Amino acid sequence: MTAGGATGVAGVDLGKTSCRVVVRDANGERVGEAVGAPGLASPDGVARAVDAVLAGLRAAAAGAGTLRAVGVGAAGALAAPDAAARLATELAAACGAPVAVTSDATVAHAGAFAGRPGTVVAVGTGTVLVELDRSGDLRTLDGWGPWLGDDGSGTWLGRAGLRAVLRAHEGRGEPTALTDRAGAWGGPPDALPARVAGADAPARTLASFAPHVLAAASQGDGVARTIVAEAVRAVADACSHATAPYAPVGGIATAEPFASALRAVLGPGSVVVPESAPPHGGLLLAADPTTPYERTVSRRDPV
Known part of the structure; x- marks a missing residue:
């Protein structure tokens, strides 16, 4: 059931860094953005995901009773389907509208290919590929999380960059411009392990150093360029086991x-620009x- 007079449909792309929302109604489209959540598999993942989505909806000027359907792609939904179902239930109650929840990579595929064959290559804080093959079978590659997978991701890059800084500090590795960047980011080398280990979300903290690795690589630092090349090879290897074309997002x-x-x-010719941004995939799944x-997809109606 939906609230009387509700006409809008919302699509949500909830990642670990940001929550992006698009709302489509009779007046066109509005967008909003809020801080992301650590992932549904984390201990407080559902509660923080609810907060992030509601904040994103408010930023897009969509409150309870104004929506007739919501489609959410949330980081960690595939790894924690029970949590995805709880998120759908809680959001349906909060929004007063039916809610569909799947993974953030799946809504990215829906936005990029709208149900046609191809593979979304989602590389942000984590890495996951969502493939729809020519037989109509949907599967994922990687997405195993920061400790066992997420090859080539922001977390992977950040960890590799900081490890290079520590090795250079000990004289076991090449000098690198990443040392100065790490100093500004987290303090002297001997403070870096505690900076990561003591973080509320260590994987996201590691990923926050990834832009420094990319910037140093762009400026010609040899160590950073090697790290980026290794990350690219890791992602390309996963792509080689999936259906082309590939739509990179993240x-x-x-x-x-x-x-x-x-x-x-x-x-x-193997890489395509996504047709629509990931939140638009949420619009498709909602409707x-x-x-x-x-x-x-986990679907729930408001009680």
Whole structure:
């Protein structure tokens, strides 16, 4: 059931760094953004995801009773389906509208390909590929989290960069411009381990150093360039086991020099620009329960 007079549909892309929202109604589209959440698999993941989504909806001027459907792609939904179901239930109650929850990478695929074959290559804080093959089968590659997977991700880059700083500090590694960047980011080398280990979200903290690695690589630092090249190879290897074309999304996949290097490795014509931004995939899933993505979706109506 929906609130009387509610006409808007909302699509949400909830990552670990940011929450992006688009609301479509009779007046067109409005967008909003809020801080992300650590992922549904984390101990307080559902509560923080609810807060992030509601903040994003408020930023897009959409409150309770104004929406007739909401589609959410949330980081960690595939790894924690029970948490995804709880998020759908809590948001449906808070919004007063039906809610569909799936992974952030799945809504990215819906935005990029609208149900056609291809692979979204989502590289941000983490890494996950969502493939829809030519037989209509949907599967993911990687997405195993920061300790066992997420190859080439922002967390991966940040960890590799900080490890290079520590090795250089000990004389076991090459000098690197990353040392000065790490100093401004987290203090002297011997303070860096505690800076990461003591963080509320260590993976996200590591990923916050990734832009420094990319910037140093762009400016010619040899150590940083090697790290970025290794990250690109890791992502390209996953792509080689998935269906082309590939649509890169996320803060790392679309940032330079990572983006250009990935296009070069994958080859001409194999990389496409997504048709729509990930929140628009949320709009599709909110309105249509018959897409190829449906088996990944948790749907709940307001009680």
